[in-house]
Amino acid sequence: MAAIEAVDLVVRYGSTVAVDGLSLSVDPGEVVALLGPNGAGKTSTVESLEGYRRPAGGRVRVLGLDPRTDRVRLVPRIGVMLQRGGVYPAMTARQVLALFAAFYPDPEDPEELIARVGLRGVDRTPWRRLSGGEQQRLSLALALVGRPEVAFLDEPTAGVDPAGRIAIREVVRDLGAAGRSVLLTTHDLEEAERVAHRVVIVAGGKVVAVGTPTELMAAGSRSIRFGAPPGLDRAGLAEVMGAAVFEEQPGEYRVDAPADPAAVARLTAWLAEKNLPLADLRAGRHTLEDVFLQLTSGRSVAETDRERSRRR
């Protein structure tokens, strides 16, 4: 059974559709990043799973329970980190962790948790005087104090300094390693790549791609790009490669063949035969950023490539 499941989820605010038929699932022990630009429907999705929003359509289940009707049974087993706020401004990390610990049957030790998220030095400072990054770390600690089986983290590293980011990511990865499920939202690609087993890319309230970071980056690797002297015999090369060859800019070529070693070998052999120099061979691999930008702007990698070649 999936730990977290949304099927055809629809969330509306008045006439605005925030989430438009979104489906996703998170397995036990899996860390999944919901990646997308602002306004993509990430928070609405997470808040539906947390039971804050009533879906206008579709179905959400967490640990097999309905977040709204089974709230009392569900909340002891989940941990929530809101996008912002959520803590009494006058309370210190110690006080608020001790308070929240009293809500759960088998809580974590607040002292140990303070050390784990790196708040040792400021554990007696009121929330309102903590830096943005320290507040985020305390929010994370509060999400974990009840030893949740499932954690929802809405932009856990937003506004956090680099050291804090590293600390938070480590805590998140440990959760997955300990068999807990994590659904986090982010618009930071690097973060998704570093902490998530799987990435769900959303735009306009819909899922536009799902996969491991590696799979997503490989999705665009249906071409080989290389630099060589301008004016190559493209027809000849196309015959050898068994694929179309484009000169995207003078001296920059694209072969629409799968970027496997055999194809690369045929290309280099052909160039060697003709005694041509080879500059900067790139076997397809897009960065996650390429994939993300193309997907979230509503066009596939292939479409963008076609447009690029048409323009030339």
Place this chain on the structure above:
Amino acid sequence: MTEAAPGAGMRTAFRPVVAQARAEVGMTLRRGDSLLLALGIPVLLLVFFSVVDVLPTGTRHPVDFLAPGILSLAVMSTAMVSLGIATGFERSYGVLKRLGTTPLGRPALLAAKTTAVLVVEVLQTAVLVPVAVGLGWRPGGDAGLAVAAALLGTVAFAGIGMLMAGTLRAEATLAGANGLYLVLLLLGGMVVPLAKLPGALRAVSRALPAAALSGALSGGLGTGHVVAHDWIVLAAWALGAPAAAALSFRWE
């Protein structure tokens, strides 16, 4: 955890409420503005107008009129102003939202807030009654009636405070609760006897919970008799205000 110990289950069930109530009392007593409201202003008004006999109290000693009035003020300040403002800010800080996904739950949160209000009121009484007695007040009548009236008043004022906290922006609740506090202080028979108000104003104030509470407390702690009108007004507010709050409350 010692599962076998008798009462362990009960203690576990009440642990969240007790922890939350303690946190609520602690925050109230550590905030300067709420201490001023809970104790500073009531003590100041009680002492000043008991010693400086300028109010048209109609009693031989001003403290005989003032003591029940100031006790009513104490109830109003804690149940309506302090509770309303604190809850309004908790809502705007997202604290109420965040508590919504803990096992505390809304009924337990309300129970904790109620407990905290009652604890602060007991502390206020423990300070104000000795001060009033020191100023020459001799309470009589029926303490049971006074407690019943204070409880009804607490529910009514808490309902008004929560109604504001759940519907207005925090800053508007802050301004509104303080403004209402001043109006009800003047119209509520707490420092100025209702008899001194002009006819139309008196009619309005007799329909408000402040005058009903001060009337009931002064009756209960004086002659030992509370007029039916005061009970009816208090009961109506104690039912209506929390119901309105419950129906309109926005947690985010």
